[in-house]
Amino acid sequence: MKLHLLDRSNRIKNSSFTITENRYPFFLKIWHYHQELELVVIQKSTGTRFIGDNIEKFNVGDVVLIGKNLPHMWLNDKEYFEEDSKLEAHALAIHFKEDFAGQGFFDMPEMNAIEKLIDKSKYGIKFSGDLTLIREWINNLRNLEDFDKVIKFIQILNNLARHKDYKLLSSNGFINSFKMTEKHNLNKVYEFIIKNFREQISLADVADIACMNPSAFSRFFKRVNRKTFSEYLNEVRVGYACKLLIEEKYNISEICFESGFNNISNFNRQFKKTMKYAPTDYIKFHAQRA
Incomplete structure (x- = not known):
């Protein structure tokens, strides 16, 4: 699964931000990133x-804000790819640059909350709780005239910036190491992991992809990611595994092997270590939270 840089400069050239309605039988299976931030609402x-x-x-x-140059992909469930499927993948996506409102605009004290939101977006942000008003504003954004559209979008960002129920998605280790990928080939390592994590992967496999010997790669990876x-x-x-557990389509034993673990005891141990449950x-x- 190759990581693609998507160039959206032509789409955003004649406006400060773009609003795209995506309707497909399924979302495109492209692991990609771009210079623009992306605010997504899953409609269907x-x-x-x-x-x-x-x-x-x-x-x-779901309402998600993805920072610039943060790799991402939306992969629909298996039934969306069946030949006779009548399902639809539908989302609204707003793409914008950090300085879409003008150089230094968000440096003003009154814009401090939005500036912090943009900074946090480098991890990806999933918003929860009552988002009814925000979804309504985003859905109606395309119907506004140019000036009103910009004002309303800033209002949307301000509302999200002050929303208390959210979760940062990507780890600090990934963000820091992704900045170094051109020099150290870690980008290819991440691609390989995401494509093959359900299979057995050895340290030697990924060290070879990074063009390093296993010992050197192990030390480098731990230094960058602060974990082995x-x-x-x-x-x-x-x-x-969390995703599969929430879906309730498989039992725990099946989820263990479907997620790439080779025995149930190790799965339980690693799951509790990571999730505290x-x-x-x-x-x-x-x-209880649903």
Whole structure:
């Protein structure tokens, strides 16, 4: 799964930001990034959301802000790819540059909350709680005249900046190391992990991709990510397991192997280490919040 840089400069050239309505049988399976920030509202469809090294289920109504140059992909569930499927993937996406309102605009004291929001977006942000008004504003944004559209969008960002119920998605280690990928080939390592985490992956496999010997790669990876390669891989697998547990399509034993673990005891141990819950307790915890 190759990482693609998407050039949106032509689309955004004649406006300060763009609003795109995406309607497909399924979202395009492209692991990609771009210089623009992206605010997404899922109107219809379900699946798995990949943002940096975060893997979670996505649902109708989700509101997510993705920072510039942060790799991401929306992968619909299997039934969307069936030949006779009549399902639809539908989302609204707003793309904008950090300085879309003018150089230094968000440096003003009155814009401090939005400036912080933009900074946090480098991790990816999933908003929760009551987002009814924000979704309504985003849905109606395309119907406004140019001036009113810009004012309303700034209002949307301000509302999101002051929204208390949110979650940062990607890890600090991924963000820091992704900045160094051109020099150290870590980008290819992340691509390989996301494509193959359900299979058995060895340190030697990824060291070879990074063009380093295993010992040197192990030291480098830990220095950059502040965790070992095996810890990183287990966290990716646990993230995918969380998505499967929430879907309730498989039992825990099946999820263990579907996520890339080779025995149930190790799965339980790694899951609890990462999530602070055993898998069964995680299901109960999520059911209470649903």
